[in-house]
Amino acid sequence: MAPPRVFCVRRSKPQLILPETEMSRDVKQVSDIDDQGSLRVQVAVLMVYKNNQEMGWLDPVEVIKIGLGKALVLYHPLAGRVIEGQNKKLVVMCFDDKGVWFVPAKANVGLEELGVESLQPPCPHLNKLLQHVPGSDGITDCPILHIQVTRFTCGGFVLAIRFNHTMIDSQGLVQFLNAVYELGHGGATAPSILPVWERDILNARPTPRISCTHTEFEESDESKTAVFHGKSVDVEKLLKNLRWIFGEKLLFDMFMIKRSFTFGSRELQAIKDQCPENCTTFEALTACLWKCRTAALRPHPNATMRLTFVVNVRERLQGGIYRLDPGYYDNAFVSVAAVTTAELLCTRPVGYAAELIREAKNSVN
Incomplete structure:
Protein backbone atom coordinates (compact mmCIF):
# COMPACT_ATOMS: atom_id res chain seq x y z
CA MET A 1 0.00 0.00 0.00
CA ASN A 203 -20.47 52.41 28.72
CA ALA A 204 -20.33 52.87 32.47
CA ARG A 205 -22.02 55.83 34.12
CA PRO A 206 -19.85 59.00 34.36
CA THR A 207 -19.69 58.23 38.07
CA PRO A 208 -19.74 54.42 38.35
CA ARG A 209 -22.12 53.05 40.99
CA ILE A 210 -21.77 49.47 42.21
CA SER A 211 -25.28 48.22 42.93
CA CYS A 212 -24.67 44.50 43.54
CA THR A 213 -21.98 42.06 44.66
CA HIS A 214 -19.65 41.07 41.83
CA THR A 215 -18.28 37.73 42.97
CA GLU A 216 -16.78 37.17 39.51
CA PHE A 217 -14.08 39.74 40.29
CA GLU A 218 -13.18 38.48 43.76
CA GLU A 219 -9.88 36.69 44.25
CA SER A 220 -10.30 32.92 44.36
CA ASP A 221 -8.63 30.74 46.97
CA GLU A 222 -9.22 27.48 45.10
CA SER A 223 -5.59 27.22 43.95
CA LYS A 224 -3.97 28.17 47.25
CA THR A 225 -4.25 24.81 49.01
CA ALA A 226 -4.85 21.24 47.95
CA VAL A 227 -5.10 17.92 49.78
CA PHE A 228 -2.73 15.11 48.80
CA HIS A 229 -2.65 11.83 50.74
CA GLY A 230 -4.57 13.44 53.58
CA LYS A 231 -2.20 16.39 53.93
CA SER A 232 -2.82 20.04 53.06
CA VAL A 233 -0.30 21.43 50.54
CA ASP A 234 0.46 25.10 49.86
CA VAL A 235 0.03 25.02 46.08
CA GLU A 236 1.18 28.60 45.47
CA LYS A 237 4.48 28.02 47.28
CA LEU A 238 5.00 24.68 45.51
CA LEU A 239 4.38 26.17 42.05
CA LYS A 240 6.68 29.11 42.78
CA ASN A 241 9.53 26.74 43.58
CA LEU A 242 8.81 24.55 40.54
CA ARG A 243 8.75 27.59 38.23
CA TRP A 244 12.16 28.60 39.53
CA ILE A 245 13.54 25.10 38.87
CA PHE A 246 11.89 24.16 35.56
CA GLY A 247 10.60 27.43 34.04
CA GLU A 248 7.00 28.34 33.17
CA LYS A 249 6.69 26.53 29.82
CA LEU A 250 8.26 23.25 30.95
CA LEU A 251 6.17 23.30 34.11
CA PHE A 252 3.02 23.75 32.02
CA ASP A 253 3.99 20.85 29.75
CA MET A 254 4.70 18.64 32.76
CA PHE A 255 1.38 19.17 34.52
CA MET A 256 -1.09 20.04 31.76
CA ILE A 257 -2.34 17.49 29.21
CA LYS A 258 -4.44 18.74 26.29
CA ARG A 259 -7.32 16.47 25.28
CA SER A 260 -10.44 16.98 23.17
CA PHE A 261 -13.70 15.32 24.29
CA THR A 262 -16.86 15.03 22.23
CA PHE A 263 -20.19 14.78 24.03
CA GLY A 264 -22.88 13.25 21.84
CA SER A 265 -26.61 13.10 22.46
CA ARG A 266 -26.33 9.98 24.67
CA GLU A 267 -23.66 11.50 26.91
CA LEU A 268 -25.53 14.80 27.21
CA GLN A 269 -28.80 13.04 28.05
CA ALA A 270 -27.05 10.97 30.74
CA ILE A 271 -25.86 14.21 32.39
CA LYS A 272 -29.21 15.96 31.97
CA ASP A 273 -30.96 13.01 33.67
CA GLN A 274 -29.10 14.01 36.85
CA CYS A 275 -30.09 17.69 36.56
CA PRO A 276 -33.27 19.68 37.24
CA GLU A 277 -36.09 19.62 34.71
CA ASN A 278 -35.65 21.86 31.63
CA CYS A 279 -31.91 22.12 32.31
CA THR A 280 -30.09 23.52 29.26
CA THR A 281 -27.17 21.78 27.60
CA PHE A 282 -24.86 24.57 28.76
CA GLU A 283 -25.99 24.27 32.38
CA ALA A 284 -25.69 20.48 32.47
CA LEU A 285 -22.37 20.12 30.65
CA THR A 286 -20.73 23.02 32.46
CA ALA A 287 -21.90 21.65 35.82
CA CYS A 288 -20.36 18.27 35.00
CA LEU A 289 -17.03 19.80 33.95
CA TRP A 290 -16.94 22.06 37.01
CA LYS A 291 -17.51 19.11 39.34
CA CYS A 292 -14.94 16.87 37.57
CA ARG A 293 -12.29 19.59 37.47
CA THR A 294 -12.73 20.29 41.18
CA ALA A 295 -12.39 16.61 42.04
CA ALA A 296 -9.19 16.41 39.95
CA LEU A 297 -7.64 19.43 41.69
CA ARG A 298 -8.27 17.97 45.17
CA PRO A 299 -8.67 21.35 46.85
CA HIS A 300 -9.23 21.78 50.58
CA PRO A 301 -12.87 20.88 51.38
CA ASN A 302 -13.55 24.41 52.62
CA ALA A 303 -11.91 26.09 49.59
CA THR A 304 -14.17 28.45 47.65
CA MET A 305 -14.76 27.14 44.14
CA ARG A 306 -15.78 29.83 41.65
CA LEU A 307 -17.01 29.16 38.11
CA THR A 308 -16.92 32.29 35.96
CA PHE A 309 -18.69 32.44 32.60
CA VAL A 310 -20.24 35.03 30.30
CA VAL A 311 -23.92 35.80 29.67
CA ASN A 312 -25.22 37.38 26.46
CA VAL A 313 -27.18 40.54 27.31
CA ARG A 314 -28.75 41.23 23.89
CA GLU A 315 -32.15 39.74 24.62
CA ARG A 316 -32.07 40.82 28.26
CA LEU A 317 -31.88 44.46 27.19
CA GLN A 318 -34.66 44.38 24.60
CA GLY A 319 -37.36 45.57 26.98
CA GLY A 320 -35.28 48.02 28.99
CA ILE A 321 -34.21 51.62 28.65
CA TYR A 322 -30.89 50.67 27.05
CA ARG A 323 -32.25 48.62 24.18
CA LEU A 324 -29.71 47.02 21.86
CA ASP A 325 -30.53 47.04 18.17
CA PRO A 326 -30.65 43.54 16.58
CA GLY A 327 -27.78 44.69 14.33
CA TYR A 328 -25.43 45.39 17.26
CA TYR A 329 -22.32 43.33 16.46
CA ASP A 330 -20.08 44.33 19.35
CA ASN A 331 -19.22 42.47 22.56
CA ALA A 332 -22.54 42.26 24.38
CA PHE A 333 -21.98 40.06 27.39
CA VAL A 334 -21.11 40.30 31.06
CA SER A 335 -19.26 37.94 33.39
CA VAL A 336 -21.02 36.19 36.26
CA ALA A 337 -19.89 33.59 38.77
CA ALA A 338 -21.39 30.56 40.48
CA VAL A 339 -19.80 30.02 43.90
CA THR A 340 -19.74 27.15 46.40
CA THR A 341 -17.27 25.12 48.47
CA ALA A 342 -15.22 22.22 47.16
CA GLU A 343 -16.89 19.80 49.60
CA LEU A 344 -20.41 20.69 48.51
CA LEU A 345 -19.51 20.60 44.83
CA CYS A 346 -17.86 17.18 45.05
CA THR A 347 -20.34 15.44 47.39
CA ARG A 348 -23.61 16.70 45.98
CA PRO A 349 -25.16 15.60 42.61
CA VAL A 350 -24.38 17.34 39.32
CA GLY A 351 -27.82 18.93 39.55
CA TYR A 352 -26.64 21.01 42.51
CA ALA A 353 -23.96 22.66 40.36
CA ALA A 354 -26.43 23.11 37.48
CA GLU A 355 -28.80 24.99 39.81
CA LEU A 356 -26.00 27.33 40.91
CA ILE A 357 -25.13 28.03 37.27
CA ARG A 358 -28.77 28.77 36.41
CA GLU A 359 -29.07 31.15 39.38
CA ALA A 360 -25.93 33.01 38.27
CA LYS A 361 -27.34 33.34 34.72
CA ASN A 362 -30.65 34.65 36.01
CA SER A 363 -28.93 37.25 38.18
CA VAL A 364 -28.12 39.31 35.09
CA ASN A 365 -30.70 42.08 34.63
Whole structure:
Protein backbone atom coordinates (compact mmCIF):
# COMPACT_ATOMS: atom_id res chain seq x y z
CA MET A 1 0.00 0.00 0.00
CA ALA A 2 1.15 3.53 -0.80
CA PRO A 3 2.04 5.61 2.27
CA PRO A 4 -0.44 8.42 3.13
CA ARG A 5 0.37 11.79 1.62
CA VAL A 6 1.84 14.49 3.80
CA PHE A 7 -0.71 17.26 4.25
CA CYS A 8 0.57 20.40 2.54
CA VAL A 9 -0.98 23.81 1.92
CA ARG A 10 0.17 26.18 -0.81
CA ARG A 11 -0.71 29.79 -0.12
CA SER A 12 -1.13 32.55 -2.67
CA LYS A 13 0.14 36.05 -2.03
CA PRO A 14 -1.74 37.71 0.86
CA GLN A 15 -4.15 40.50 -0.09
CA LEU A 16 -5.76 43.42 1.69
CA ILE A 17 -9.50 43.45 1.02
CA LEU A 18 -10.82 47.01 1.13
CA PRO A 19 -14.43 48.24 1.31
CA GLU A 20 -15.88 48.21 -2.21
CA THR A 21 -16.60 51.94 -2.09
CA GLU A 22 -14.38 54.64 -0.65
CA MET A 23 -15.13 55.37 3.00
CA SER A 24 -14.63 58.57 4.98
CA ARG A 25 -11.93 58.61 7.64
CA ASP A 26 -13.38 58.45 11.10
CA VAL A 27 -12.52 57.74 14.73
CA LYS A 28 -14.89 55.57 16.75
CA GLN A 29 -14.93 54.90 20.48
CA VAL A 30 -15.36 51.33 21.71
CA SER A 31 -17.54 50.47 24.69
CA ASP A 32 -16.30 49.91 28.23
CA ILE A 33 -17.05 46.21 27.80
CA ASP A 34 -14.75 46.12 24.75
CA ASP A 35 -12.04 47.89 26.71
CA GLN A 36 -11.54 45.15 29.29
CA GLY A 37 -8.07 43.65 29.44
CA SER A 38 -9.44 40.10 29.13
CA LEU A 39 -10.75 40.89 25.63
CA ARG A 40 -7.48 42.27 24.28
CA VAL A 41 -6.75 39.03 22.45
CA GLN A 42 -6.92 37.51 18.99
CA VAL A 43 -9.30 34.55 18.61
CA ALA A 44 -8.91 31.88 15.93
CA VAL A 45 -11.91 30.07 14.38
CA LEU A 46 -11.94 27.21 11.86
CA MET A 47 -15.10 26.52 9.80
CA VAL A 48 -15.07 23.35 7.69
CA TYR A 49 -17.36 22.99 4.66
CA LYS A 50 -17.81 19.78 2.68
CA ASN A 51 -18.28 19.90 -1.08
CA ASN A 52 -21.70 21.32 -1.93
CA GLN A 53 -23.06 20.35 -5.35
CA GLU A 54 -25.46 23.30 -5.27
CA MET A 55 -22.48 25.69 -5.39
CA GLY A 56 -21.65 24.26 -8.82
CA TRP A 57 -18.69 25.97 -10.45
CA LEU A 58 -18.55 28.82 -7.91
CA ASP A 59 -15.15 29.37 -6.31
CA PRO A 60 -15.48 29.95 -2.53
CA VAL A 61 -12.41 32.21 -2.61
CA GLU A 62 -14.00 34.58 -5.11
CA VAL A 63 -17.43 34.47 -3.44
CA ILE A 64 -15.93 35.36 -0.06
CA LYS A 65 -13.70 38.08 -1.54
CA ILE A 66 -16.65 39.76 -3.29
CA GLY A 67 -18.80 39.45 -0.16
CA LEU A 68 -16.07 40.92 2.03
CA GLY A 69 -15.68 43.99 -0.16
CA LYS A 70 -19.42 44.65 -0.06
CA ALA A 71 -19.90 43.85 3.64
CA LEU A 72 -17.01 46.09 4.73
CA VAL A 73 -18.87 49.09 3.32
CA LEU A 74 -21.43 48.58 6.10
CA TYR A 75 -18.99 47.15 8.64
CA HIS A 76 -16.23 49.64 7.77
CA PRO A 77 -14.77 49.79 11.34
CA LEU A 78 -13.65 46.17 10.83
CA ALA A 79 -11.45 47.41 7.99
CA GLY A 80 -9.80 49.96 10.32
CA ARG A 81 -7.15 49.70 13.00
CA VAL A 82 -7.44 49.68 16.79
CA ILE A 83 -5.13 52.06 18.66
CA GLU A 84 -4.68 53.12 22.27
CA GLY A 85 -5.93 56.62 22.98
CA GLN A 86 -5.88 58.74 26.11
CA ASN A 87 -5.57 56.78 29.37
CA LYS A 88 -5.06 53.61 27.28
CA LYS A 89 -8.68 53.75 26.12
CA LEU A 90 -9.08 51.87 22.83
CA VAL A 91 -10.40 53.65 19.74
CA VAL A 92 -10.87 52.54 16.14
CA MET A 93 -9.30 54.51 13.31
CA CYS A 94 -11.40 54.01 10.18
CA PHE A 95 -9.25 54.44 7.05
CA ASP A 96 -10.07 54.21 3.37
CA ASP A 97 -6.80 52.49 2.42
CA LYS A 98 -6.68 49.73 5.03
CA GLY A 99 -8.65 46.50 5.11
CA VAL A 100 -8.75 42.90 6.24
CA TRP A 101 -5.97 40.38 5.60
CA PHE A 102 -7.04 37.70 3.08
CA VAL A 103 -5.06 34.63 1.98
CA PRO A 104 -6.26 32.14 -0.70
CA ALA A 105 -4.73 28.67 -0.37
CA LYS A 106 -4.93 25.15 -1.80
CA ALA A 107 -4.45 21.81 -0.03
CA ASN A 108 -3.04 18.68 -1.65
CA VAL A 109 -5.60 16.32 -0.06
CA GLY A 110 -9.34 15.96 0.41
CA LEU A 111 -11.08 16.61 3.70
CA GLU A 112 -11.82 12.90 4.11
CA GLU A 113 -8.09 12.11 3.85
CA LEU A 114 -7.29 14.65 6.54
CA GLY A 115 -9.95 13.24 8.85
CA VAL A 116 -12.54 15.07 10.93
CA GLU A 117 -10.74 14.20 14.17
CA SER A 118 -7.61 16.11 13.13
CA LEU A 119 -9.67 19.29 12.71
CA GLN A 120 -11.01 19.21 16.26
CA PRO A 121 -9.40 21.44 18.89
CA PRO A 122 -6.57 21.62 19.58
CA CYS A 123 -6.13 21.41 15.78
CA PRO A 124 -2.56 20.41 14.83
CA HIS A 125 -3.01 21.98 11.37
CA LEU A 126 -3.92 25.48 12.57
CA ASN A 127 -0.64 27.02 11.38
CA LYS A 128 -1.26 25.64 7.88
CA LEU A 129 -4.91 26.66 7.70
CA LEU A 130 -4.41 30.16 9.14
CA GLN A 131 -1.33 32.14 8.14
CA HIS A 132 0.49 34.01 10.85
CA VAL A 133 1.06 37.61 9.80
CA PRO A 134 4.35 39.01 11.17
CA GLY A 135 3.82 41.98 13.46
CA SER A 136 0.16 41.20 14.17
CA ASP A 137 0.44 39.38 17.49
CA GLY A 138 -1.14 42.24 19.43
CA ILE A 139 -4.50 43.94 18.99
CA THR A 140 -3.34 47.45 17.98
CA ASP A 141 -2.05 48.83 14.67
CA CYS A 142 -2.78 45.65 12.69
CA PRO A 143 -5.70 44.21 10.67
CA ILE A 144 -8.74 43.43 12.80
CA LEU A 145 -9.60 40.37 10.69
CA HIS A 146 -7.23 37.76 9.23
CA ILE A 147 -8.88 35.31 6.83
CA GLN A 148 -7.54 32.29 4.97
CA VAL A 149 -9.69 30.21 2.62
CA THR A 150 -8.13 26.80 1.89
CA ARG A 151 -9.65 24.76 -0.92
CA PHE A 152 -9.33 20.96 -0.78
CA THR A 153 -9.15 18.51 -3.68
CA CYS A 154 -12.61 17.13 -2.83
CA GLY A 155 -14.24 20.51 -3.47
CA GLY A 156 -14.65 21.34 0.21
CA PHE A 157 -12.87 24.19 1.93
CA VAL A 158 -11.86 25.55 5.33
CA LEU A 159 -12.62 29.15 6.27
CA ALA A 160 -10.13 30.18 8.94
CA ILE A 161 -10.57 33.49 10.74
CA ARG A 162 -8.58 35.28 13.41
CA PHE A 163 -10.40 38.26 14.85
CA ASN A 164 -9.66 41.03 17.32
CA HIS A 165 -11.98 40.31 20.27
CA THR A 166 -12.11 43.97 21.32
CA MET A 167 -14.12 44.69 18.17
CA ILE A 168 -16.59 41.84 17.88
CA ASP A 169 -17.97 38.82 19.73
CA SER A 170 -19.02 35.42 18.40
CA GLN A 171 -22.62 36.44 17.66
CA GLY A 172 -21.40 39.58 15.94
CA LEU A 173 -18.96 37.51 13.86
CA VAL A 174 -21.76 35.21 12.70
CA GLN A 175 -23.83 38.27 11.77
CA PHE A 176 -20.91 39.66 9.74
CA LEU A 177 -20.26 36.34 7.96
CA ASN A 178 -23.95 36.03 7.08
CA ALA A 179 -23.71 39.48 5.48
CA VAL A 180 -20.62 38.36 3.54
CA TYR A 181 -22.56 35.37 2.20
CA GLU A 182 -25.75 37.29 1.39
CA LEU A 183 -23.86 40.00 -0.49
CA GLY A 184 -21.30 37.70 -2.13
CA HIS A 185 -23.48 34.82 -3.26
CA GLY A 186 -27.07 35.36 -2.16
CA GLY A 187 -27.67 38.16 -4.67
CA ALA A 188 -28.87 40.58 -2.01
CA THR A 189 -28.22 44.31 -2.29
CA ALA A 190 -28.27 44.62 1.51
CA PRO A 191 -27.85 42.07 4.31
CA SER A 192 -30.92 40.83 6.17
CA ILE A 193 -29.59 42.48 9.36
CA LEU A 194 -28.10 45.96 9.05
CA PRO A 195 -25.19 46.60 11.45
CA VAL A 196 -25.24 49.37 14.04
CA TRP A 197 -22.43 50.79 16.19
CA GLU A 198 -24.06 52.49 19.23
CA ARG A 199 -21.30 51.37 21.56
CA ASP A 200 -21.91 54.19 24.00
CA ILE A 201 -24.96 52.25 25.27
CA LEU A 202 -22.68 49.79 27.08
CA ASN A 203 -20.47 52.41 28.72
CA ALA A 204 -20.33 52.87 32.47
CA ARG A 205 -22.02 55.83 34.12
CA PRO A 206 -19.85 59.00 34.36
CA THR A 207 -19.69 58.23 38.07
CA PRO A 208 -19.74 54.42 38.35
CA ARG A 209 -22.12 53.05 40.99
CA ILE A 210 -21.77 49.47 42.21
CA SER A 211 -25.28 48.22 42.93
CA CYS A 212 -24.67 44.50 43.54
CA THR A 213 -21.98 42.06 44.66
CA HIS A 214 -19.65 41.07 41.83
CA THR A 215 -18.28 37.73 42.97
CA GLU A 216 -16.78 37.17 39.51
CA PHE A 217 -14.08 39.74 40.29
CA GLU A 218 -13.18 38.48 43.76
CA GLU A 219 -9.88 36.69 44.25
CA SER A 220 -10.30 32.92 44.36
CA ASP A 221 -8.63 30.74 46.97
CA GLU A 222 -9.22 27.48 45.10
CA SER A 223 -5.59 27.22 43.95
CA LYS A 224 -3.97 28.17 47.25
CA THR A 225 -4.25 24.81 49.01
CA ALA A 226 -4.85 21.24 47.95
CA VAL A 227 -5.10 17.92 49.78
CA PHE A 228 -2.73 15.11 48.80
CA HIS A 229 -2.65 11.83 50.74
CA GLY A 230 -4.57 13.44 53.58
CA LYS A 231 -2.20 16.39 53.93
CA SER A 232 -2.82 20.04 53.06
CA VAL A 233 -0.30 21.43 50.54
CA ASP A 234 0.46 25.10 49.86
CA VAL A 235 0.03 25.02 46.08
CA GLU A 236 1.18 28.60 45.47
CA LYS A 237 4.48 28.02 47.28
CA LEU A 238 5.00 24.68 45.51
CA LEU A 239 4.38 26.17 42.05
CA LYS A 240 6.68 29.11 42.78
CA ASN A 241 9.53 26.74 43.58
CA LEU A 242 8.81 24.55 40.54
CA ARG A 243 8.75 27.59 38.23
CA TRP A 244 12.16 28.60 39.53
CA ILE A 245 13.54 25.10 38.87
CA PHE A 246 11.89 24.16 35.56
CA GLY A 247 10.60 27.43 34.04
CA GLU A 248 7.00 28.34 33.17
CA LYS A 249 6.69 26.53 29.82
CA LEU A 250 8.26 23.25 30.95
CA LEU A 251 6.17 23.30 34.11
CA PHE A 252 3.02 23.75 32.02
CA ASP A 253 3.99 20.85 29.75
CA MET A 254 4.70 18.64 32.76
CA PHE A 255 1.38 19.17 34.52
CA MET A 256 -1.09 20.04 31.76
CA ILE A 257 -2.34 17.49 29.21
CA LYS A 258 -4.44 18.74 26.29
CA ARG A 259 -7.32 16.47 25.28
CA SER A 260 -10.44 16.98 23.17
CA PHE A 261 -13.70 15.32 24.29
CA THR A 262 -16.86 15.03 22.23
CA PHE A 263 -20.19 14.78 24.03
CA GLY A 264 -22.88 13.25 21.84
CA SER A 265 -26.61 13.10 22.46
CA ARG A 266 -26.33 9.98 24.67
CA GLU A 267 -23.66 11.50 26.91
CA LEU A 268 -25.53 14.80 27.21
CA GLN A 269 -28.80 13.04 28.05
CA ALA A 270 -27.05 10.97 30.74
CA ILE A 271 -25.86 14.21 32.39
CA LYS A 272 -29.21 15.96 31.97
CA ASP A 273 -30.96 13.01 33.67
CA GLN A 274 -29.10 14.01 36.85
CA CYS A 275 -30.09 17.69 36.56
CA PRO A 276 -33.27 19.68 37.24
CA GLU A 277 -36.09 19.62 34.71
CA ASN A 278 -35.65 21.86 31.63
CA CYS A 279 -31.91 22.12 32.31
CA THR A 280 -30.09 23.52 29.26
CA THR A 281 -27.17 21.78 27.60
CA PHE A 282 -24.86 24.57 28.76
CA GLU A 283 -25.99 24.27 32.38
CA ALA A 284 -25.69 20.48 32.47
CA LEU A 285 -22.37 20.12 30.65
CA THR A 286 -20.73 23.02 32.46
CA ALA A 287 -21.90 21.65 35.82
CA CYS A 288 -20.36 18.27 35.00
CA LEU A 289 -17.03 19.80 33.95
CA TRP A 290 -16.94 22.06 37.01
CA LYS A 291 -17.51 19.11 39.34
CA CYS A 292 -14.94 16.87 37.57
CA ARG A 293 -12.29 19.59 37.47
CA THR A 294 -12.73 20.29 41.18
CA ALA A 295 -12.39 16.61 42.04
CA ALA A 296 -9.19 16.41 39.95
CA LEU A 297 -7.64 19.43 41.69
CA ARG A 298 -8.27 17.97 45.17
CA PRO A 299 -8.67 21.35 46.85
CA HIS A 300 -9.23 21.78 50.58
CA PRO A 301 -12.87 20.88 51.38
CA ASN A 302 -13.55 24.41 52.62
CA ALA A 303 -11.91 26.09 49.59
CA THR A 304 -14.17 28.45 47.65
CA MET A 305 -14.76 27.14 44.14
CA ARG A 306 -15.78 29.83 41.65
CA LEU A 307 -17.01 29.16 38.11
CA THR A 308 -16.92 32.29 35.96
CA PHE A 309 -18.69 32.44 32.60
CA VAL A 310 -20.24 35.03 30.30
CA VAL A 311 -23.92 35.80 29.67
CA ASN A 312 -25.22 37.38 26.46
CA VAL A 313 -27.18 40.54 27.31
CA ARG A 314 -28.75 41.23 23.89
CA GLU A 315 -32.15 39.74 24.62
CA ARG A 316 -32.07 40.82 28.26
CA LEU A 317 -31.88 44.46 27.19
CA GLN A 318 -34.66 44.38 24.60
CA GLY A 319 -37.36 45.57 26.98
CA GLY A 320 -35.28 48.02 28.99
CA ILE A 321 -34.21 51.62 28.65
CA TYR A 322 -30.89 50.67 27.05
CA ARG A 323 -32.25 48.62 24.18
CA LEU A 324 -29.71 47.02 21.86
CA ASP A 325 -30.53 47.04 18.17
CA PRO A 326 -30.65 43.54 16.58
CA GLY A 327 -27.78 44.69 14.33
CA TYR A 328 -25.43 45.39 17.26
CA TYR A 329 -22.32 43.33 16.46
CA ASP A 330 -20.08 44.33 19.35
CA ASN A 331 -19.22 42.47 22.56
CA ALA A 332 -22.54 42.26 24.38
CA PHE A 333 -21.98 40.06 27.39
CA VAL A 334 -21.11 40.30 31.06
CA SER A 335 -19.26 37.94 33.39
CA VAL A 336 -21.02 36.19 36.26
CA ALA A 337 -19.89 33.59 38.77
CA ALA A 338 -21.39 30.56 40.48
CA VAL A 339 -19.80 30.02 43.90
CA THR A 340 -19.74 27.15 46.40
CA THR A 341 -17.27 25.12 48.47
CA ALA A 342 -15.22 22.22 47.16
CA GLU A 343 -16.89 19.80 49.60
CA LEU A 344 -20.41 20.69 48.51
CA LEU A 345 -19.51 20.60 44.83
CA CYS A 346 -17.86 17.18 45.05
CA THR A 347 -20.34 15.44 47.39
CA ARG A 348 -23.61 16.70 45.98
CA PRO A 349 -25.16 15.60 42.61
CA VAL A 350 -24.38 17.34 39.32
CA GLY A 351 -27.82 18.93 39.55
CA TYR A 352 -26.64 21.01 42.51
CA ALA A 353 -23.96 22.66 40.36
CA ALA A 354 -26.43 23.11 37.48
CA GLU A 355 -28.80 24.99 39.81
CA LEU A 356 -26.00 27.33 40.91
CA ILE A 357 -25.13 28.03 37.27
CA ARG A 358 -28.77 28.77 36.41
CA GLU A 359 -29.07 31.15 39.38
CA ALA A 360 -25.93 33.01 38.27
CA LYS A 361 -27.34 33.34 34.72
CA ASN A 362 -30.65 34.65 36.01
CA SER A 363 -28.93 37.25 38.18
CA VAL A 364 -28.12 39.31 35.09
CA ASN A 365 -30.70 42.08 34.63
